[in-house]
Amino acid sequence: MTGTAYGLGIGPGEPDLITLKAYKILQDVAVIAYPALEDGISLARSIVDPHVPAGRIEIAIRIPMGPPADAIYDRAALEIGAHLQAGRDVAVLCEGDPFFYGSFMYLFGRLAEAGHIVKTVPGVSSMMACAAQLGAPLAAKNDVLQVIPAPLSAERLTAQLQDTDAAAIIKLGRHFAKVRKVIEALGLTDRARYIERATLDTQKMIPLGDLPPDAVAPYFSMILIHRRGDAWR
Amino acid sequence: MTGTAYGLGIGPGEPDLITLKAYKILQDVAVIAYPALEDGISLARSIVDPHVPAGRIEIAIRIPMGPPADAIYDRAALEIGAHLQAGRDVAVLCEGDPFFYGSFMYLFGRLAEAGHIVKTVPGVSSMMACAAQLGAPLAAKNDVLQVIPAPLSAERLTAQLQDTDAAAIIKLGRHFAKVRKVIEALGLTDRARYIERATLDTQKMIPLGDLPPDAVAPYFSMILIHRRGDAWR
Numbered sequence: 001m002t003g004t005a006y007g008l009g010i011g012p013g014e015p016d017l018i019t020l021k022a023y024k025i026l027q028d029v030a031v032i033a034y035p036a037l038e039d040g041i042s043l044a045r046s047i048v049d050p051h052v053p054a055g056r057i058e059i060a061i062r063i064p065m066g067p068p069a070d071a072i073y074d075r076a077a078l079e080i081g082a083h084l085q086a087g088r089d090v091a092v093l094c095e096g097d098p099f100f101y102g103s104f105m106y107l108f109g110r111l112a113e114a115g116h117i118v119k120t121v122p123g124v125s126s127m128m129a130c131a132a133q134l135g136a137p138l139a140a141k142n143d144v145l146q147v148i149p150a151p152l153s154a155e156r157l158t159a160q161l162q163d164t165d166a167a168a169i170i171k172l173g174r175h176f177a178k179v180r181k182v183i184e185a186l187g188l189t190d191r192a193r194y195i196e197r198a199t200l201d202t203q204k205m206i207p208l209g210d211l212p213p214d215a216v217a218p219y220f221s222m223i224l225i226h227r228r229g230d231a232w233r
Numbered sequence: 234m235t236g237t238a239y240g241l242g243i244g245p246g247e248p249d250l251i252t253l254k255a256y257k258i259l260q261d262v263a264v265i266a267y268p269a270l271e272d273g274i275s276l277a278r279s280i281v282d283p284h285v286p287a288g289r290i291e292i293a294i295r296i297p298m299g300p301p302a303d304a305i306y307d308r309a310a311l312e313i314g315a316h317l318q319a320g321r322d323v324a325v326l327c328e329g330d331p332f333f334y335g336s337f338m339y340l341f342g343r344l345a346e347a348g349h350i351v352k353t354v355p356g357v358s359s360m361m362a363c364a365a366q367l368g369a370p371l372a373a374k375n376d377v378l379q380v381i382p383a384p385l386s387a388e389r390l391t392a393q394l395q396d397t398d399a400a401a402i403i404k405l406g407r408h409f410a411k412v413r414k415v416i417e418a419l420g421l422t423d424r425a426r427y428i429e430r431a432t433l434d435t436q437k438m439i440p441l442g443d444l445p446p447d448a449v450a451p452y453f454s455m456i457l458i459h460r461r462g463d464a465w466r
Binding site: 007009011012014015016017018019020021023024097098099100101102105106108109112118120121122123124125128129131132133135136137138139140141142143144145146147148149151152160230231232233 | 240242244245247248249250251252253254256257330331332333334335338339341342345351353354355356357358361362364365366368369370371372373374375376377378379380381382384385393463464465466
């Protein structure tokens, strides 16, 4: 009997925003794996901390910042694969939703191609959590909603936002100043809401125009824009 | 003491895809309200059926198919408002996520403008559930992900899909044949996956190209497209 690998969406940060399904799987698996910074600190692990029973085998996948690190995912897939072959189920913790810009997909591809059983459990993504916290519906009716990564060029950002009904700009971090300039040039600043670390204790939210010009944004931050101001109008 | 209204994301269909937070709120509230068809049948109510304790006051908001029905939401907001003023908390059940094309936002606007306390609890949206079931990550890296409602014109659909990295086409229903034609004309059929009623017992999924030409789609169906075939490549 080989084990099953679960890509487990654990939600945006508040521990109770995990699903019942993911919670139950966490109680049952022998092994949990999670992305961590190079120093071993893991947001994913801290989110589920109240829910993880003692005595689990834990695998911290230390991922350097920057582009996907093939060798690291190769090695993690082998380590997880060994547990699966020994009949142990493995839950891979995924902040938000596993398949919404999540690094789990790099493991998913490798594990599935190696013939392992891999199941993905969807989670509450940060985009939905940001909208809920802001009281700002993402999109309604026949709106096209665009999810736009901030590392794109100012030119591409402008083209995408030009005629948008609604947009979520993700991965702000060091691209924040560039994004603000584009939004300002398009006259969309008063339609833009900023939020960081949604649902965590350290959450902060503010209309984009109220931020000082030199404000910096963490990686876990987002700008939501709706052309009508409120999606329901 | 006035009550609190909760817009409660209950997930895409499988009862255990509700969050712990929404589950706990369901145990505590005196009143639950939910959208229903004109005959009173409610998908939202059926999803939470295993989780609702006996003896709750229930409000079925009967919504005719078609454009948002202002008078119906006006009346529902008044009925819910009366419970809130009497100090009773009310959970409004929302399939998927409340703020992702959800009808809850029409109540949210009315209740908030009337001065009630309204909190939104984000949920697992159908888009994330579809991706999980299909084993098809939505977007990665610097992909722009577009959420596109199928009722848009063939011309607009073509323009949106022309250079897209990744797209989810929602609300297919009677617009299915038009959407398929657009996808075919753009040469994207072999990149397109079809799924209906994700995570429900009646779920069905199939590569778009394998569906017969005269296939029909329910409202609760979706097409996911990724230009690279698999987002992680």
